[in-house]
Amino acid sequence: MNSRDPGTLAVERVKFFGQHRGEVNSSAFSPNGQKLLTAAEDSCVYGWDTQSGRLLWRHRGAVPRSLTTAAHPGPVRFCHSSPHGCLFASTSCDCTIRLWDVAEAKRLQVLQGHQRSVETISFSPDAKQLASGGWDKRVMLWEVQSGQVLRHFVGHDSVPSSDFTPSSDCSATGSWDSTIRMWDVRAGTPVIFHQELEGHSGNVSCLCYSASGLLLASGSWDKTIHTWKPSTGSLLVQLKGHITWVKSRAFSPDGLQLASTGYSYMLKVWDCNTGKCIETLKGVLDVAHACVFTPNGKLLVSGAAA
Numbered sequence: 001m002n003s004r005d006p007g008t009l010a011v012e013r014v015k016f017f018g019q020h021r022g023e024v025n026s027s028a029f030s031p032n033g034q035k036l037l038t039a040a041e042d043s044c045v046y047g048w049d050t051q052s053g054r055l056l057w058r059h060r061g062a063v064p065r066s067l068t069t070a071a072h073p074g075p076v077r078f079c080h081s082s083p084h085g086c087l088f089a090s091t092s093c094d095c096t097i098r099l100w101d102v103a104e105a106k107r108l109q110v111l112q113g114h115q116r117s118v119e120t121i122s123f124s125p126d127a128k129q130l131a132s133g134g135w136d137k138r139v140m141l142w143e144v145q146s147g148q149v150l151r152h153f154v155g156h157d158s159v160p161s162s163d164f165t166p167s168s169d170c171s172a173t174g175s176w177d178s179t180i181r182m183w184d185v186r187a188g189t190p191v192i193f194h195q196e197l198e199g200h201s202g203n204v205s206c207l208c209y210s211a212s213g214l215l216l217a218s219g220s221w222d223k224t225i226h227t228w229k230p231s232t233g234s235l236l237v238q239l240k241g242h243i244t245w246v247k248s249r250a251f252s253p254d255g256l257q258l259a260s261t262g263y264s265y266m267l268k269v270w271d272c273n274t275g276k277c278i279e280t281l282k283g284v285l286d287v288a289h290a291c292v293f294t295p296n297g298k299l300l301v302s303g304a305a306a
Helices: none
Strands: 002-004 008-010 024-029 037-038 045-049 055-060 067-071 076-081 087-092 096-101 106-112 120-124 129-133 138-143 149-152 161-164 171-173 180-185 191-198 203-210 216-220 224-228 236-238 247-251 257-262 268-271 275-284 288-293 300-304
Touching: 008 096, 024 300, 037 087, 076 191, 087 120, 096 120, 096 203, 129 161, 129 171, 129 224, 138 171, 203 247, 216 247, 224 247, 224 257, 268 300
Parallel strands: 024 076, 024 288, 055 067, 120 161, 161 203, 247 288
Antiparallel strands: 002 008, 024 037, 037 045, 045 055, 076 087, 087 096, 096 106, 120 129, 129 138, 138 149, 161 171, 171 180, 180 191, 203 216, 216 224, 224 236, 247 257, 257 268, 268 275, 288 300
16 A cells, blocks of 8 residues: 555555465564564564565574574564664564564574463563563563563453553553553553553454554454543544454554554555544455554555465
8 A cells, every 4th residue: 555645545566575384463664664574374584675575584483494594483473673673573372582683684582481372572662671462461571682571560361462652651552351451661660550441342452552652543353443542541433344353453654544454355544533444455365464554654564364
């Protein structure tokens, strides 16, 4: 999808990244938009050149091949680029988080502490901390430089989604208990959530802040997306239109549009001011598992099964 002006969309297939051997669970751009990371069920993390569509490297859990180094021994559930673009992190069903050097495409650290599959990770905007969550019902806060666990947060059910506020003071997590919790991650604060957002009638499967931090969007198994005002915890609008549970969401960099995928063959784009669906994109090869805007907001990428 090519977005030239607010509210004006030109829809076309721009690039096709087709060497995955399993479902694409997650995708993330580097801050400069020159690289695209994808994480898949085939136990691989892929690095692509966004201009040419060329595969730069593939990290996989089995025997290394050309352009390939060892990654996770299990399916890769999520990937995320650091704000400065020097690192990226990946999570897996193998219960670990792995930190990678982008320039040299090599593994730096393996973070261990979760007891079940790690489903989500998010870097703080200052790139000093990393928040993770998974099926073990724990939220863990890590120091990026040392790889040490700083804090544990408990009280949720399984945690498949997380994101930091732009100020790095708070991390929001979505859970299978149908709630969103906001955790104060500043040192010296109590290890409890300071705000809970309720309103979904199903598992909260994905969430993200807008770049300004003024909005928080959450998607759920109840087939809706909720847009919240984090400062007050108030629900601003409920977006309806997906026919299946909402799997992924992404704000455009200017915060004017929100993209979402359901567990279906379609991707929707919403106007954040009106709450109206302004585009429904169909025709992907299989279920659309992930979506992400490029840093300049001009392109939207979706990932599906191979």
